[in-house]
Amino acid sequence: MSEQNQDKHQQRQQKVKQKVDERIAAAQKEQGIFQVITGNGKGKSTSGFGTVARAVGHGMKAAVCQFIKGTWECGERNLLEKAGVEFVIMNTGFTWETQNKESDTVAAQVTWQEAKRMLKDESINLVMLDEITYMITYGYIDLDDVLEAVSSRPAMQSVIITGRGAHRKLTDLADTVSEVRNVKHAFDAGIKAQKGFDY
Template sequence: MSEQSKDKHQQRQQKLKDQVDARIAAAQQEKGIFQVITGNGKGKSTSGFGVVARCVGHGKKAAVCQYIKGTWECGERNLLQGVGVEFVVMGTGFTWNTQDKESDTAAAQAAWQESKRLLSDASLDVVLLDELTYMVTYGYIDVDEVLEAIGNRPPMQSVIITGRAAHRKLIELADTVSEVRNVKHAFDAGVKALQGFDY
């Protein structure tokens, strides 16, 4: 690389660094973050669990409520419960398996009461409400009640909600929204879900 090319590269990188530094300096508000991870792609829950692991890795406290996949053996639960992460599990599994709206609603409401307890616990730094979007979509949990609980949580508590088709009101309230897009999925090609990778 010529000296001129090196100089141009250095100038571009310095300009980029100055821009990043300015944005960091401008971001001075401290508060808990409300994040929604939605979309049709794979990895929403995995992303949420990654934040829980990060939280615990920094010596902070986290809790999880699982609304859909709770009846499966869960590698994340196996690991994180061992380091003190509380798990609340709805316990009915996929609602299309039970096909009983009354019992599914009761199970969702019971899990939601526990979620509200977590959302009022100032000792928790992160609360993951995994697959909650489905409960709102199916009408098992009222979206306005969810918004109220999140709005009234301790100021430094961060909350993550995962699941497809997040309600627009959740998206509007959220500080950060990520949409996971499906480009290609092994399951569509007939590949069985793999323990340790898919669950």
């Protein structure tokens, strides 16, 4: 790179650095973060579990409620439970397999009561509510109850909600919203879900 090109590059990067530094200086409020990870693409729970692992890696306490995939072996659960992460699992599996609204509602409510306990516990730095959006959509858990529990949690506790079709009131309340978009999925090409990659 010529000296002139290097100077131009350095000037551009200095402008970028200045903007980044200004944003960092402006973001000084300290509080727990409420994040919603939604959309039709693969990777919502995986993203949430990555944040749980990050918190644990920093010596923080994390807890997880799983509302859908409880009957499957879960690689993240296998790992994170050994690191002290509490898991509460609905254990009914996919609602389209049980096809019993009454028993699914009871199971969802039992799991939700445990989630509410976590959301009141100041010692828990991060709570992940995996696939809870389905429970709200199906009417198994009341949306307003979720909004109230998340809003009244300890000030420094962070919460991650995952699942498709997150209600607008959840995304409005959230500090961070990520939408995972499906471009292409191996399952659509007939490829079986792979242990260690898909679950």
